Each structure stands twice: as structure tokens, then as C-alpha cells.
Amino acid sequence: xxxxxxxxxxxxxxxxxxxxxxxxxxxxxxxxxxxxxxxxxxxxxxxxxxxxxxxxxxxxxxxxxxxxxxxxxxxxxxxxxxxxxxxxxxxxxxxxxxxxxxxxxxxxxxxxxxxxxxxxxxxxxxxxxxxxxxxxxxxxxxxxxxxxxxxxxxxxxxxxxxxxxxxxxxxxxxxxxxxxxxxxxxxxxxxxxxxxxxxxxxxxxxxxxxxxxxxxxxxxxxxxxxxxxxxxxxxxxxxxxxxxxxxxxxxxxxxxxxxxxxxxxxxxxxxxxxxxxxxxxxxxxxxxxxxxxxxxxx
Numbered sequence: 001x002x003x004x005x006x007x008x009x010x011x012x013x014x015x016x017x018x019x020x021x022x023x024x025x026x027x028x029x030x031x032x033x034x035x036x037x038x039x040x041x042x043x044x045x046x047x048x049x050x051x052x053x054x055x056x057x058x059x060x061x062x063x064x065x066x067x068x069x070x071x072x073x074x075x076x077x078x079x080x081x082x083x084x085x086x087x088x089x090x091x092x093x094x095x096x097x098x099x100x101x102x103x104x105x106x107x108x109x110x111x112x113x114x115x116x117x118x119x120x121x122x123x124x125x126x127x128x129x130x131x132x133x134x135x136x137x138x139x140x141x142x143x144x145x146x147x148x149x150x151x152x153x154x155x156x157x158x159x160x161x162x163x164x165x166x167x168x169x170x171x172x173x174x175x176x177x178x179x180x181x182x183x184x185x186x187x188x189x190x191x192x193x194x195x196x197x198x199x200x201x202x203x204x205x206x207x208x209x210x211x212x213x214x215x216x217x218x219x220x221x222x223x224x225x226x227x228x229x230x231x232x233x234x235x236x237x238x239x240x241x242x243x244x245x246x247x248x249x250x251x252x253x254x255x256x257x258x259x260x261x262x263x264x265x266x267x268x269x270x271x272x273x274x275x276x277x278x279x280x281x282x283x284x285x286x287x288x289x290x291x292x293x294x295x296x297x298x
Contacts, residue, residue, distance in 0.1 A: 038263075045263060049062050066228055078223060095189050223241065
């Protein structure tokens, strides 16, 4: 009996290790494919052209700055809206909402997280863009602010769901101890519960940002798809074009092996690098806080 149990444990360990290594292998395989298809663009297109401010491949203008700027503006705008609302909603669900409200709101949020992005894009074109154009007196409602609002709507359910689970995992004794020492409910949330769930909340934030920067259909439908650099603050109310929308719009029509083809894969490398940097910084922050707690406990 013990021998059979040991064999089962051995096979389970092998399966778990194989799953972990396969995930690393597939990521490296994706990276290899991106590098093999994207790096030739550096030899086919002048570096100064890649750093230019004009994207017009028909005339061999491959400036990436408008695309990078468009992605960053839309993502930063979405994060500025989604992170405080998402974390605040998670705190409400975990710490304040009555049980009956939580049992209703949590499944609704889970459903919203699975809502197809093309549906939100359609709503953005038909409703939100017209509303913003009339309210802000803009030439067009298809702009960065429209994309930011819709990306925030896409990111909020993810942030709420993950952050609420992290807050709910904090032991009840932590809250009881803070309240017993005379802390108010808000002081307990701000100084005890939220810091204890910091790693989970940060993970929720990173997942929300990653969802925003990797979104394609919504931004392709509502941001205007204009690869231009606007002046100063007007970039938020001007049409922009993101890197993901550029790849989705042009990859199906580009000639395989052409400079344009390789530049599109180079854009994919830039997206991969940005996502990698965000995740590495988040992991470093979490690891540093865990190490600090271990030093305090030792």
C-alpha cells in the first residue's frame, strides 16, 4: 500500500514539474519566434526611421514612437481609473458589504470579467464616443480617453476579483486584534488588512495593467487608429493608435518577409519587453517585502 502511494506521489510530482517546465519552455519558444522574426527589422530598416514620429509603411516610414506613445497613454489612463476603483470595490466586498450583497456582486463581477471585449468596443462606438464628443466638444469621440475608459471597464473586474480574494485570505484574527486595540474599521483596513494582502493586491494591479496593455479589439474600435503624436495634454483627447491594434490591423495584409512584416514582429518584441519589465518589477517588490517580513520575524 505504501509502495503504491509513493508511486502515485512520484507520478504527481513528475506531472507538476513537467507542467512548470513546459510553461517556461513555451514562453521561451514564443520569445525565440519573436526574436527570429523581429530582429531582422533592425538590419532592413534604419534605426533612425524606427525612432521616428511617422508611421506610414507604404512610403517606408516605420516610426514606432506614435504607437508606443498611444499604448502607454491608453494604458496609463486605464490604470489611473481602474486601480483605485478596483481596489476600493474589493475592499468594499471583503470588509464592508453585507453577506447578501457580496453573494450577488461577486458572481456578477466574475461574469463581467468574461464579457467579450468586442461587445464593449461596440458600446464604445455607439454610445460612449458620441457622449464624450458632445460633452467635451471634441472633433471626434474616437480618442485615447474613450479607449482608457473602456480598458478600465475591462480591467476592473479582474482587479476586483483577485484583490478581493487576497483581502479575504487575511486571517480574521488580524482584524479582531486591531479592533481590540481601539482601531476603527477604516484604520483596521488601511493599516492591517490592506498591508497584509499587499502582494495579492499588487498581483491584481499587474494583471489589470497587463489586460489593458494587451487588449486589441476594443482599442482598435474606439481610439481612432491615428498613428500621430499629439501635443502635450491633448494626446488624451486625440485619436491614437496602439501597438496591438497596429499588429491586428496590418499583419493579415503584409507580405511575408518584407520590412513591414519584420517591423510588426519588432512591435511584438517591444510589447513583450514592456510586459516582462512590469512583471519583473512587481515580483521584485513582492519578494523584497517578503524578505523584510522574514527578517522581522527572525
